[in-house]
Amino acid sequence: MLAHDDFITGEFRRAVDDRHRITLPPEIADVLCGDADESECILAKERFGCLSLWNAARWREKIDQGIDLVKQKIRAGRLEGKLSQTQLFGRLLSTRYRPVKLAGRGRLVIPEGFREFLAVEPNSDVIVVGAAICVELWQPDAWRDYLKRRMPQFGSLFEELSS
Numbered sequence: 001m002l003a004h005d006d007f008i009t010g011e012f013r014r015a016v017d018d019r020h021r022i023t024l025p026p027e028i029a030d031v032l033c034g035d036a037d038e039s040e041c042i043l044a045k046e047r048f049g050c051l052s053l054w055n056a057a058r059w060r061e062k063i064d065q066g067i068d069l070v071k072q073k074i075r076a077g078r079l080e081g082k083l084s085q086t087q088l089f090g091r092l093l094s095t096r097y098r099p100v101k102l103a104g105r106g107r108l109v110i111p112e113g114f115r116e117f118l119a120v121e122p123n124s125d126v127i128v129v130g131a132a133i134c135v136e137l138w139q140p141d142a143w144r145d146y147l148k149r150r151m152p153q154f155g156s157l158f159e160e161l162s163s
Contacts, residue, residue, distance in 0.1 A: 006031050007132055007133075008028060008031050008032065008130035008131065008132060008133070008134065008135060009130040009132065010025065010027065010028060010128075010129070010130040011127065011128070011129050011130070012025045012028070012127070012128040012129075013125050013126075013127055013128075013140075014125065014126055014127075014128050015123070015124070015125055015126075016110070016120050016121070016122055016123065016124055016125070016126050017122065017123065018122045018123055019109065019122070020109055020110045020111075020115055020122060021107055021108065021109050021110070022107070022108055022110065022126055022128070022137070023105060023106055023107050023108075024053075024102070024106035024107075024108060024128060024135065025106070025128065026105075026106060028106070028128065028130060028135055029102060029105075029106030032053065032054075032055055032102070032134075032135055033055065033102050039056075039101070039102045040056045040099050040100070040101055040102075041053050041054060041055060041056055041059075041099070041100055041101075041102055041108075042054040042055075042056050042059040042060075042097050042098070042099055042100070043097060043098055043099075043100045043108075043110075043111065043114055044059070044096055044097040045095065045096055045097070045114065045117050046136065047142075048117060048119065048142070049117075049118065049119050049138060049139035049141070049142025049143075050118070050136055050137065050138050050139070050142060050143075050146075051110070051114055051117065051118050051136065051137045052131065052134045052135065052136050052137075053100075053108070053134060053135040053136070053137065054134045054135075055134075056099060058133075059097070063097075067093075070086075070089065074086070095113070098111060098114075110137075118137060118139055119139045119142070120139050125140055126138065126139065126140070127139075127140055127143045129143070
């Protein structure tokens with residue numbers, strides 16, 4: 001399991017094969033899922049052109065806490081008048097994530113529905129990025145655009161988080 005002190009970093013270009021599989025770099029797969037031959041992870045839609053891959057236990061802990069809180073609010077009547085927001089939450093939650101298996105050597109099959117969201121065709125590249133607490137899979141143009149917008153903020157972000 002991903003310990004709370006694990007910190008995943010690195011940027012890698014990987015090929016998507018004709019069966020929608022990618023192979024994660026060993027250093028990322030090992031931190032994410034341990035040394036098991038086949039490990040369960042959670043694949044989540046983040047933003048168009050980007051998926052995130054989480055350690056299943058860590059994801060479930062995070063998502064279960066949030067869902068339990070929403071359920072408590074529904075039971076207590078605190079979401080009355082927020083029907084459309086509650087339905088939107090349910091719709092997005094229904095399509096947001098799914099469990100996936102990391103096969104031996106860190107091989108991942110990108111499931112249908114997630115392929116379209118990632119917008120990467122077979123026999124093309126994907127960028128694998130360590131995002132500190134999870135791994136992200138990026139469509140290369142989306143990653144470049146994201147970096148153009150966000151990299152100028154790195155210095156102030158680093159200062160804020162490390163002070």
